[in-house]
Amino acid sequence: MNRIQKLDLLKKDLRSFQPGPKNSITDIKGVRVGHLTINKDTQDQAGEKISVRTGLTAIIPCDMMEENRLFAGMHGFRSNTEITGYQVTDDFCYLNSPVILANSRNIGRVYNAIFSFGFSLGRSEIWPPVALGLDDSWLNDLDKFSIEENQIIRLLQNCSSKPVEEGSAGVGFGLRAFGWKGGIGSSSRIFSFGGKKFHVGVMVASNHGNLFSFNQKKQGTAKDSAPTPGSLNIVMSVDIPLVPYQIKTVANSVVVGLPSIHTMTNNQDSVTCFLFSTANAMSLKNEGPPVFNYRIAGDSVLDIVTRAGVEAVNEALLNSLLKASPVEGRLGRRVETIPKAEIRKLFSKKGSSTGI
Amino acid sequence: MKRRNFIKRTLGGASLLSWKALSSGIQDESRMEDFHSSNQRKRAREIGIRIGDLKTGFYNAITDVEGVKVGHATIVKGEGKGAVRTGVTVVLPNKNIQEENLYASYFNLNGWGEMTGIAPIEQTGRLESPIFLTGTLNVGIVYDAAVEYLTKNNNKDHGTIAAPIIAECDDSSLSDSRKRMITGKDVFKAIESARGGLVEEGAVGGGTGMVTFDFKGGIGTSSRIIPMKDREFTLGILVMANTSIRSQLRIDGFPVGKKIKGYEYEEGKSKSIILIAATNAPLLPFQLKKIAKRVALGLAQTGATSNTGSGDIILAFSTANKLPRGHSHEFLRIQSINDFWITPFYLATVEATQEAVINALTTSHTVVGRDGNTAYGLPLDQVQKIIKKYEILKEKHLE
Numbered sequence: 001m002n003r004i005q006k007l008d009l010l011k012k013d014l015r016s017f018q019p020g021p022k023n024s025i026t027d028i029k030g031v032r033v034g035h036l037t038i039n040k041d042t043q044d045q046a047g048e049k050i051s052v053r054t055g056l057t058a059i060i061p062c063d064m065m066e067e068n069r070l071f072a073g074m075h076g077f078r079s080n081t082e083i084t085g086y087q088v089t090d091d092f093c094y095l096n097s098p099v100i101l102a103n104s105r106n107i108g109r110v111y112n113a114i115f116s117f118g119f120s121l122g123r124s125e126i127w128p129p130v131a132l133g134l135d136d137s138w139l140n141d142l143d144k145f146s147i148e149e150n151q152i153i154r155l156l157q158n159c160s161s162k163p164v165e166e167g168s169a170g171v172g173f174g175l176r177a178f179g180w181k182g183g184i185g186s187s188s189r190i191f192s193f194g195g196k197k198f199h200v201g202v203m204v205a206s207n208h209g210n211l212f213s214f215n216q217k218k219q220g221t222a223k224d225s226a227p228t229p230g231s232l233n234i235v236m237s238v239d240i241p242l243v244p245y246q247i248k249t250v251a252n253s254v255v256v257g258l259p260s261i262h263t264m265t266n267n268q269d270s271v272t273c274f275l276f277s278t279a280n281a282m283s284l285k286n287e288g289p290p291v292f293n294y295r296i297a298g299d300s301v302l303d304i305v306t307r308a309g310v311e312a313v314n315e316a317l318l319n320s321l322l323k324a325s326p327v328e329g330r331l332g333r334r335v336e337t338i339p340k341a342e343i344r345k346l347f348s349k350k351g352s353s354t355g356i
Numbered sequence: 357m358k359r360r361n362f363i364k365r366t367l368g369g370a371s372l373l374s375w376k377a378l379s380s381g382i383q384d385e386s387r388m389e390d391f392h393s394s395n396q397r398k399r400a401r402e403i404g405i406r407i408g409d410l411k412t413g414f415y416n417a418i419t420d421v422e423g424v425k426v427g428h429a430t431i432v433k434g435e436g437k438g439a440v441r442t443g444v445t446v447v448l449p450n451k452n453i454q455e456e457n458l459y460a461s462y463f464n465l466n467g468w469g470e471m472t473g474i475a476p477i478e479q480t481g482r483l484e485s486p487i488f489l490t491g492t493l494n495v496g497i498v499y500d501a502a503v504e505y506l507t508k509n510n511n512k513d514h515g516t517i518a519a520p521i522i523a524e525c526d527d528s529s530l531s532d533s534r535k536r537m538i539t540g541k542d543v544f545k546a547i548e549s550a551r552g553g554l555v556e557e558g559a560v561g562g563g564t565g566m567v568t569f570d571f572k573g574g575i576g577t578s579s580r581i582i583p584m585k586d587r588e589f590t591l592g593i594l595v596m597a598n599t600s601i602r603s604q605l606r607i608d609g610f611p612v613g614k615k616i617k618g619y620e621y622e623e624g625k626s627k628s629i630i631l632i633a634a635t636n637a638p639l640l641p642f643q644l645k646k647i648a649k650r651v652a653l654g655l656a657q658t659g660a661t662s663n664t665g666s667g668d669i670i671l672a673f674s675t676a677n678k679l680p681r682g683h684s685h686e687f688l689r690i691q692s693i694n695d696f697w698i699t700p701f702y703l704a705t706v707e708a709t710q711e712a713v714i715n716a717l718t719t720s721h722t723v724v725g726r727d728g729n730t731a732y733g734l735p736l737d738q739v740q741k742i743i744k745k746y747e748i749l750k751e752k753h754l755e
Binding site for chain 2: 091092093193194241243244245249282284287288289290291292293294295296297298299300301302
């Protein structure tokens with residue numbers, strides 16, 4: 001019931017394109033997603049209580065058995081978190097590994113586990129691992145718990161093309177957005193171009209807007225540490241054939257095209273959009289041929305992809321808030337699900353300077 | 357044979373200038389002889405400098421990339437105070453770049469310079485205009501003329517014109533550049549004179565007033581052939597060199613600049629270099645960006661350190677994927693080199709860039725400019741001797 005489709009106000013605004021059958025990033029053929037949620041209370045050696053409220057979310061962009069390179073690119077707006085594989089994505093513009101969202105503590109382990117995963121498949125190379133870092137230290141004892149490698153590999157083996165579980169799942173378990181419970185959200189859109197149907201799929205991890213004033217009173221007691229800047233992490237996938245400069249343009253436009261309410265809430269939140277196209281996979285069996293032949297979409301498709309993408313990001317973000325169940329974590333903090341009235345305030349035309 | 361005639365032609369009236377230098381500046385007889393012979397300008401290969409291992413193209417010029425044409429308009433006016441030594445060089449990437457766009461990218465090695473029209477190239481990856489190289493203060497006039505040229509040739513059904521690419525180096529030490537003597541006519545003359553085959557080098561076109569490594573610099577070009585499985589690709593470089601100081605100059609690794617005697621350039625104002633890379637290999641914009649970065653490595657081999665006041669800007673384009681104009685087409689068929697096979701292009705880029713810069717030095721004759729400022733042509737005899745010495749030393753060392 002609390003999927004965004006049920007909110008009349010937003011339905012109209014968010015649906016100029018049809019969503020895909022799963023309304024999820026897994027509408028893109030070949031894309032699989034999996035969550036690993038970790039919720040446990042333990043004690044450290046000194047007997048102090050440790051609340052672990054964290055997890056991982058993995059996106060497998062294509063068949064990992066073979067070495068396929070997908071064109072990829074990203075745009076970071078005030079990016080202040082770790083993005084591994086940054087240089088290769090920037091320079092060589094391809095993606096050849098799973099994309100894993102993790103808290104900053106676990107980036108190294110995730111990085112290493114992606115190598116192990118690749119070798120376990122019999123691949124000679126899986127490079128570069130892409131791990132996006134998030135800060136879930138509001139609810140999670142970030143410094144005191146690390147995920148084991150075999151858990152990560154198992155997660156990668158169990159990714160599925162089912163609709164993505166949203167809300168407080170995977171890395172979304174410890175996240176907080178606009179002072180309310182944030183987490184994972186996903187959505188997709190169908191658009192037609194050149195007489196053919198294509199998809200754009202989006203998955204977000206919302207962890208931003210916590211310094212924003214809408215929910216100022218709820219921001220904890222004086223005992224709490226000051227809220228930290230966060231990030232909105234967008235992973236976007238398309239099945240239309242785009243080449244790197246087009247991908248960069250779309251990633252850039254999507255970030256800019258988001259309503260300012262998502263991005264301008266304070267001057268420290270970051271927005272990162274990582275985009276890959278599953279068409280034109282470069283097969284590198286025996287190093288591949290010297291020259292690849294591609295069929296690519298013309299630039300006129302870029303604004304359609306951008307508009308569909310922004311719509312999907314908006315819906316995914318709303319899903320991430322609406323689907324998130326309350327979580328109680330570190331220092332007895334409890335983060336609640338956002339009430340619908342607050343949603344209206346946040347996302348209605350009145351609440352946002354640009355509207356959606 | 358062709359080449360010899362060609363060099364004579366490029367020397368033309370400008371060699372008169374050097375005679376003036378002779379009478380005004382140089383008294384020592386031995387140096388006079390030296391100066392005389394150093395004025396027989398030759399390309400690096402013609403005086404035995406062989407950079408790198410790869411084969412050069414037929415003309416050893418950017419025009420070895422099929423379809424690329426180069427044209428110059430040289431402006432030499434007046435003597436002494438208020439003398440003008442400037443011009444414009446144009447690189448036409450193909451027959452009609454407006455209707456048939458090409459992939460391109462750029463690298464900003466040191467941003468103290470101007471290359472207009474770059475923002476759209478970064479955004480769309482497309483080259484939609486010829487490339488003009490000129491003096492700093494000429495940029496506005498050349499831009500204006502380029503707009504006129506593009507508008508004239510524009511098929512209005514396809515929309516408005518793209519932003520032209522005008523790149524600059526500061527030629528104010530040899531030229532009274534504030535006069536801005538260049539006109540639209542000169543720009544059109546350069547475009548009309550553009551042709552394939554041999555490229556005029558040295559103190560011509562945009563290179564007329566340029567000084568590099570404290571010697572007379574200007575336009576230089578070179579090319580390399582890249583063999584690949586069953587086919588060959590060509591990569592060509594054209595530079596407008598106005599950069600670095602004498603003590604830095606290295607030719608094929610030898611610190612030649614430190615050893616040359618005489619021919620001091622007192623003005624000490626050399627700065628900036630513009631480098632253009634062209635290839636007929638199918639490279640996408642992100643791959644061309646890599647090529648552009650390797651151009652910077654080639655520049656480094658000449659000893660240049662991209663000094664703070666040097667605007668070192670690099671543009672690379674590929675003539676392989678021919679893109680119909682506009683953004684309305686739905687799907688395109690394109691090709692791209694596999695990244696695994698791209699390394700030989702880097703070698704070719706570095707070699708050709710180094711040779712192009714050296715060619716700019718060896719082909720430039722002495723120019724007396726504004727206020728009698730004299731930039732000497734690199735004394736080829738001395739250079740040959742110095743390199744020979746180093747080579748003998750090297751061989752002995754290896755023994």
